[in-house]
Amino acid sequence: MTQIQPNRVFLVGAQHETTNEVVALLEGLPYDVLTARNSFELPAERALLNGSCVIVNTIDDGADSTNPFSNVACLVGEAAIVFLVGREDVRLAVDVVKQGASDVIVWPKDRASLARVLSDALKAQQERVPDDEPAFKRLVMDRLTTREREVLVLLVKGNSNKQIGVELRISERTVEVHRANIMRKLNVGSFAALIRLALESGTGK
Numbered sequence: 001m002t003q004i005q006p007n008r009v010f011l012v013g014a015q016h017e018t019t020n021e022v023v024a025l026l027e028g029l030p031y032d033v034l035t036a037r038n039s040f041e042l043p044a045e046r047a048l049l050n051g052s053c054v055i056v057n058t059i060d061d062g063a064d065s066t067n068p069f070s071n072v073a074c075l076v077g078e079a080a081i082v083f084l085v086g087r088e089d090v091r092l093a094v095d096v097v098k099q100g101a102s103d104v105i106v107w108p109k110d111r112a113s114l115a116r117v118l119s120d121a122l123k124a125q126q127e128r129v130p131d132d133e134p135a136f137k138r139l140v141m142d143r144l145t146t147r148e149r150e151v152l153v154l155l156v157k158g159n160s161n162k163q164i165g166v167e168l169r170i171s172e173r174t175v176e177v178h179r180a181n182i183m184r185k186l187n188v189g190s191f192a193a194l195i196r197l198a199l200e201s202g203t204g205k
Contacts, residue, residue, distance in 0.1 A: 007030055007031050007032055007122075008031070008032045008034065008048075008049075008051075008052035008053070009026065009031045009032070009033050009034070009052065009053045009054075009055060009118065010034050010035070010036060010042055010049070010052060010053070010054045010055070010079075011023065011033065011034070011035045011036070011055050011057070012035075012036050012037075012038060012039055012041075012042070012054060012055065012056045012057060012072070013036075013037070013038070013056070013057030013084075018057055018059045018084065018107060019035065019057050021108070022055065022057075022084070022114070023035065025109070025110075025111045025114050026111075026114070028111075029111070029115050029118075031118065039056075039072050042054070042075075049075060049078050049079045050078050050079070051078075051079070051122070051125060052079045052080070052122075053079060053080040053081075053082060053102075053118055053121050053122050053125070054072060054075060054079045054080070054081050054082070055082045055083075055084055055105075056072055056081065056082070056083050056084065057084045058083055058084060058085055058086075058092075059084060059085060059086040059107060073099060073100070079125065080102040080103075080121035080122055080124065080125035081096075081100065081101045081102055082101065082102055082103045082104070082105060082117065082118070082121050083096055083101055083103075083104045083105065084105050084107055085104055085105065085106055085107065086106075086107055087106065088106050088191075090155065090158055090159065090160050090161075090191075091158035091160075092104070093191055093192055093195065094155070094156060094157070094158040094195055095158065096192075097192050097195040097196050097199070098195075098199060101192065102120075102121035102124055102125065102192065102196075103117055103120070103121050103190055103192040103193065104190075104191065104192045105117055116189070117190065120189060120190070120193070124193075141186075141198075141201050141203060143185045143186065144182060144185060144186075147168075147178060148178050148181060148182050148185075149203070150168060151164055151168070151175060151178040151179060151182065152182055152194075152198055152203055153203060154167060154168075155179070155194070155195065155198070156195060156198050156199065156203060161175040161176055161179065162175075182194065
């Protein structure tokens, strides 16, 4: 029987100051926190990772800047993978979610926000989507207007709000409003969750 570690969090990038700040924020939360300098120091026995969360620090120089997902791709399906970034990067977020990441955290975060991200990531990992879910998720997408679907398709392709505004000939502020309405209608709490839902419904493929 596979051992589940639902309250275990691995922080990859133990030598970095940002990781130490994350550890400090996690103190007092119901997680068993372990650190690793890189993905090669994660447990070789994959059962120890099953149901856990792996936070990958891409802010400092320890991550592969060209493809930060490459070193942890083998964990997809076993652990929830969350990326820590220094600024919002739509293309990076879309790329890592397409490869299987659970979420992307723009640092800094407060303790409550970090706890919510980890809770959502672990819950999603433990309740993985069945193969027959895309049909249901396409119905969910029917809640969106034509313009909102156009915005979502461009988001899935990795476009920024500014690029979407140019493409659709609307202001950047209008794109922001559409994006907020999309997240509200689809009941998602993060950009990564939005992209994942869109991909699972077949939007933008």
